[in-house]
Amino acid sequence: MTVLVLGISGLDRSLSVKQQLVPGLDWREQRLAQGLDSAAALVSEDGVLAASAQERHDGVKGTGAFPVDAIEACLRMAGVTLDEVDVVAHGFRYQPSVAWDLDPITRRWFDEVYCEQVQLDVLRTHYPDQDWARKLVRVPHHLAHAASAYYLSGFQDATVLVADGMGEAESTSVLAGRGSRIRSTRTYPISSSLGILYTVVTQFLGFLPGMDEYKVMGLAPYGDPKRYESALEHLVRLGDCGRLLLPVLSFDRTAVERETHRGVIRRLEELFGPARHPDAPVEQRHMDIAATLQHVLERSLLHVLDSAVAQAEQAGERSRNLCMAGGVALNCTANGLISRSGLFDDLFVQPAAGDDGTALGAALWQLHQTTAAPAPRMAMPYWGEEFDDAAVSAAVAGLGDGYRARRLAEEELVGEVAGLIAEGSVVAWFQGRMEFGPRALGNRSILADATAPDMRAHLNTVVKQREEFRPFAPAVVAEEAGEFFEIEPGREHVFQHMLFITQVREKYRDLLPAATHFDGSARVQVVDRLTAPRFWRLISEVGTHRGVPIVLNTSFNLKGQPIVRTPREAVDTFARSTIDALAIGDWLVTRTVPDAGTDAVAGTGAEGSRA
Template sequence: MGKAILGISAFYHDSAAALIVDGEIIAAAQEERFTRIKHDASFPKNAVEYVLQEAGLVAEDLYAIAFYDKPLLKFERLLETYHAFAPKGLSSFLKAMRVWIKEKLFIKKALRKELKQISNKVPVLFPEHHLSHAASAFYPSPFEDAAILTIDGVGEWATTTISHGSGKSIKILRELQFPHSIGLLYSAFTYYLGFKVNSGEYKLMGLAPYGNAASLETENFKKKIFEEIVDLRQDGSVILNMDYFNYAAGLTMTNDAKWESALRLARRAPEAALNQSHMNLALAAQQALEEIIIRLARTAKEITGSKNLVMAGGVALNCVSNSKLVNEKIFENVWIQPAAGDAGGALGAAFAAWHIWANEERKYISTDKMQAAYLGPQFDVANISRIMHKYGATAERYDSFEQLTSAISKKIADGKVVGWFQGRMEFGPRALGNRSILADPRNPAMQKQLNLKIKSREGFRPFAPSVLAEDASCYFENAFPSPYMLFVAYLKEHLRKPLVSFDEQTDMYARLNSLRSDVPAITHLDFSARVQTVDKTSNPKFWQLIHDFKKLTGCSMLINTSFNVRGEPIVCTPIDAYRCFMRTEMDYLVIENYVFDKTTQPEFVERTSLFEPD
């Protein structure tokens, strides 16, 4: 048996576990997938159990355990921050102290308690939070040498770092510290626009294209952002005007009165109607983020001299800013960790332990080590049989996946919506063809149908296309491999429809429902799409399905959205998939080679929804 290192992230949000053996990834999963609690922050006991089981190990077999940050250093930051802002924030301080003293200060003890088989001989390591992010970005990347950019809310003190990775070493070169945070700045806009922090940032990104870039209001928002709320330096570092923020010592993100005075716009209440000013502010916030990231990238290039860039941290999931960065051509190559948020910190902690603590050499390969992010559990036929016994469900079995993909491609071409459950679950926030809901991108009504009848989410949210890798350049300008859905691309001119002229008083959904292209269900308002390129080698069954759809329709792509409803984690088990299927208006569910037809299922008596909207 090789040397196994368990990486863990826990106690903040998106708890996860990852296991590497002799520097190779064996398994990784988020705890939320098992508990069905979105962004679950609890100790990832189910994820730990899974990754050990995948490797055939018990805790006693481990070479080391790595936790993704330093709790004592984070506690120091908490104390110093409250001291600096005293007497403000007493209620927040008392609330935080109860949790810290009860749970978070004694993480090593908690780890040994949770992993009951572990002996004191197994070292427990605590790499810093942003080192874990940097390690998750660099060590699995396809580069021997790279600049590393990590951006999130906050770790211990660091909120942004620029590092240089070379061989097995990572050297942190620049660091931005709390309370000045690019991630928290973007989250503050998320909060002010009425979305939930740590889950609604992608909604802000999706809302931004509805903003009017030529509007005086948008320009004024940007002016106020950079003149009053944040001081952006030439190197990309920021100093936030803390008079505008309440997160350092309070229980909310923003000082609403200050924001309203500066922006002449009141904070939007959650679930309230969106107006053009909200859209313009979303655009201004997105453009501000892009400007900051591009300056940081130029600094990273200047101080590392590398031709490659790798990224992690929650802000690296902003696919629009990622694409703007690529288009600037500051670096020849850009690679982003697909589990860029805190979940990926578990993987980075394990890699940091292997290469830095254990001093093991890095085996460089020309493709990344993430195995297309298919690192979670898979399920056998016995699990499908349990659905049939539990619910009286009926299914048709296909003898080969070629027969299956041929049949399902016809159903999608006929306008049906299909839940697609195959192989190992994805690690990270994106569904990449193994836990996906699929539909026809040519159908003009499909975006509305999926948002309202399947996903139960806001109608303005766009959907992503999964396209055959070899055909991506037929549809998108400057197409390049994008297996993890972390970049946007713009539809080619010949596929676009002439835009209907709207003014700012036009209802958002009137604009949304205008026919914009030959594949309208995946075309955002600005002709962009968050693309996944599907390679035959990494996912042959998904590739074959899209290929069969192309043979039928001439279209080389499918809508691919995550297999869940709003507020629900992506499904993990076949039973999770069946429940989601029966609670929504999906037409078919495919689990491995079994096809469940909604019209032949018995009445489903469980509650319509178990999940709070996020």
């Protein structure tokens, strides 16, 4: 009999309670809360059946709202009802403790957001007919993160590193995976949180904490970490046997400061000067601070892993494999450094490494407690909704005047889109099942020519309307990845999910100006013919036009918008953008009016979906 486990993430009341606890917070301080990025995932012995983030349904980026829409989508894709689900696993397990009596604010967090009774109440509000006292299983947060990576890695043994802002009481965890079991070997307290440090400096630099850390990572190569070398010991101190001390975090001394990190911000101003206002220009000083922070993160992660390897060797349990999860594991630059360190032979980062991935991990953890499910290495996280031709056709029909829409055979579609990209056009690419996780991996993407010198600036300023310094990922066919990028033969699979930085080979940097970052690096996506066949064919066809089987790949969304989910969203987003063409299913839509795209389209169309 098949076991069905539904995993969920997020803490539904987190933001509303935060606003009550500390009135008058600015819009960035409100983001400093546990339990965002809510999602749902459905798994069985057959593997991952479906997974979806709530933000793709309600349009609120990073939402922590109860993922009712994502749950319904997962059930719909799998063709089951909630009655048929055996267990619902939640990626948090807060327990009563004297620590919750530290102050009234902390106590209210437990009573109104974290405790088991609140989780049961939320579930009963949305699904009152279920026996939640029996059906709900709560999984410790870092264990859910670890399970999301280890059980999808294909490894029979691995060191597992989880690093984020915080779990229930820890910020970094080292675990050991062997067979179907995972056990914790070391944890680091919240006072040593590398994730919190990175988030607070993100806020200090004028960006949105819990959302814009990748901007700081992209800014870091423009800076010089030596400028603030004297500040390093105030940020982190590395002790014997892998110990971490983050002195700067100790400056949050009151309950309100712990909610806002205003104490840490004041200390950062003493070390680096005034915090940047969100609307102020980015100066060299800000780049140097970003570089310092990135250096601290990389140095600290290697310190933790060095100690973990030494401890495992002493116990005779050394693994040559590494799995990573948690928000810090989305730092592609640090991942690339770890990959090159020689500490491990093979690495795997679960592509939804943030808190949305704990929905997946909680479900996988519970599944492996009851069944010896096989665990092959995952391919692409195409676990979201796929829409039938009726839904696509209806959405396209709603465009109205100013557009030309044609339904093409696959060979024609791929050929025409490749030709448009080669000629300098920007094309939105909406195909198959939606990706799970923050990266667009070839099914909900915006694509462009990686060889065009001005393409990165055009995409940033005109299409995506974002900061000029932000890099774009090159997607390359697996057969040619090692030719253009510093990827060793046999390690192409490491770069499948756009989570590792490597260097563009020097002889190709001038040929790939739009794909090569300031420091010669690139966040590469290696595309395999078997796992993404239509995307692979498109990139290959671009190669016949440009001599380079590479395209720029960025997510199909505009500023402030989650990645598009439905055909209607795809068509509407295309219509109000400056994107030149839309390839949606078997349809190719181009503009016939030069200024089309200034207003959102009118019209409606029924949507249909299939798993």
